[in-house]
Amino acid sequence: MTAAGQKRRHAIGFIICLGVVSLFADMTYEGAHSSISPLLLNLGATAAQVAFISGLGEMLGQSLRYFSGRFASRTHAYWTITFFGYAMNVIAVPALAFAGSWQVAAVLVAAERMGKALRGPARDVLLSEATQEVGHGFGFGLHSVMDQTGAVVGPLLMMFGVMRTGNFHSPFLWLAAPAVGTLIALSAARFLFPTQGASARNPNPQPIPRIFWLYTIAAGMLAFGFVDWPLLVYRFAQTHLTSEVEIPMLYAIAMGLEGALAFVFGKMFDRYGVVTLVLGTLFSIASLPLGFLGGHLAAYASVGCWATGMGSQDACLRSGISQVVSMNKRGSAFGSFNGVWGVCWFAGSVSMGLLYAHSLLALVILGAAAQFASAVMFLWLRPRLPVQPPA
Numbered sequence: 001m002t003a004a005g006q007k008r009r010h011a012i013g014f015i016i017c018l019g020v021v022s023l024f025a026d027m028t029y030e031g032a033h034s035s036i037s038p039l040l041l042n043l044g045a046t047a048a049q050v051a052f053i054s055g056l057g058e059m060l061g062q063s064l065r066y067f068s069g070r071f072a073s074r075t076h077a078y079w080t081i082t083f084f085g086y087a088m089n090v091i092a093v094p095a096l097a098f099a100g101s102w103q104v105a106a107v108l109v110a111a112e113r114m115g116k117a118l119r120g121p122a123r124d125v126l127l128s129e130a131t132q133e134v135g136h137g138f139g140f141g142l143h144s145v146m147d148q149t150g151a152v153v154g155p156l157l158m159m160f161g162v163m164r165t166g167n168f169h170s171p172f173l174w175l176a177a178p179a180v181g182t183l184i185a186l187s188a189a190r191f192l193f194p195t196q197g198a199s200a201r202n203p204n205p206q207p208i209p210r211i212f213w214l215y216t217i218a219a220g221m222l223a224f225g226f227v228d229w230p231l232l233v234y235r236f237a238q239t240h241l242t243s244e245v246e247i248p249m250l251y252a253i254a255m256g257l258e259g260a261l262a263f264v265f266g267k268m269f270d271r272y273g274v275v276t277l278v279l280g281t282l283f284s285i286a287s288l289p290l291g292f293l294g295g296h297l298a299a300y301a302s303v304g305c306w307a308t309g310m311g312s313q314d315a316c317l318r319s320g321i322s323q324v325v326s327m328n329k330r331g332s333a334f335g336s337f338n339g340v341w342g343v344c345w346f347a348g349s350v351s352m353g354l355l356y357a358h359s360l361l362a363l364v365i366l367g368a369a370a371q372f373a374s375a376v377m378f379l380w381l382r383p384r385l386p387v388q389p390p391a
Contacts, residue, residue: 223341284306
């Protein structure tokens with residue numbers, strides 16, 4: 001086998017290994033995320049409060065990455081930071097089983113998101129080093145397939161738990177098992193690939209290019225207009241478009257679709273570039289009128305469109321960053337990108353949550369306009385983001 005072939009094989013092996021870590025992690029987080037809205041509803045939270053909690057959690061999970069990304073770039077302690085970030089899952093998610101008020105649940109949701117903020121940039125640097133050998137779109141897409149496999153199993157586990165116990169509290173305790181599995185799998189990855197991340201240790205780092213910031217602004221508009229799952233299914237639960245038991249099942253279906261499409265979008269990104277993300281954005285725009293203005297069948301269609309938009313984001317957003325930022329600055333770049341993403345997501349979630357009680361049409365128009373503006377800007381950036389297929 002040639003040296004290039006060995007490097008490619010090593011890279012794919014690491015992507016799969018880290019994918020197993022994400023599989024267990026997403027069983028934990030996505031299992032919780034699938035049912036947090038009905039849990040908060042049962043604890044007395046309003047639609048605006050649900051939107052605020054989910055938006056705040058996402059903002060913390062993304063915006064704090066600015067600091068953790070800079071810390072990762074400065075210390076190069078990618079493995080240690082990743083380990084501590086995943087460890088917070090073990091504590092925060094199972095504790096939701098004992099939340100006696102929506103305020104306590106909100107604190108635990110925020111704590112879990114802070115763990116994701118800590119680990120995200122460091123893990124993505126490790127991953128991007130491997131995707132550079134196989135194509136960023138393909139590599140991140142392959143990782144997303146495994147990531148979303150866990151995102152399917154977790155909600156199904158919650159659905160089984162709700163059916164068995166008749167409540168949304170105790171099933172959260174079941175998620176302690178995959179949370180511990182995450183740490184075991186990460187320890188195995190560290191043992192099998194001890195030198196991963198070494199190429200990021202460059203004494204002469206290249207500056208982050210201007211196009212990265214334009215790309216980040218476009219992504220921020222997408223985040224502002226993208227509806228969060230808890231608010232979308234809050235309408236389903238409130239208007240009885242679906243049963244409560246169906247909600248985690250629908251989330252599992254959405255996660256499975258997202259993972260499969262992320263792989264497809266990733267392959268397309270390596271060939272066609274950022275226009276692939278624009279295509280996914282058109283689907284996520286469609287999820288708004290279908291989910292908030294439609295009936296029973298439209299609700300199901302909105303879940304499919306929402307998942308398609310998520311799939312394109314999973315495969316393309318990180319790939320675009322890896323395309324224009326050198327390895328030694330990717331920790332800071334991933335952190336800065338997610339900081340902007342989180343703030344914009346929070347602002348959009350709060351705005352939509354407030355509009356929910358006054359005008360669903362206004363909610364749809366706001367989200368669609370922001371995403372459409374994002375798509376236009378990505379198209380404008382396309383000539384400045386040339387397609388870079390793997391070697």
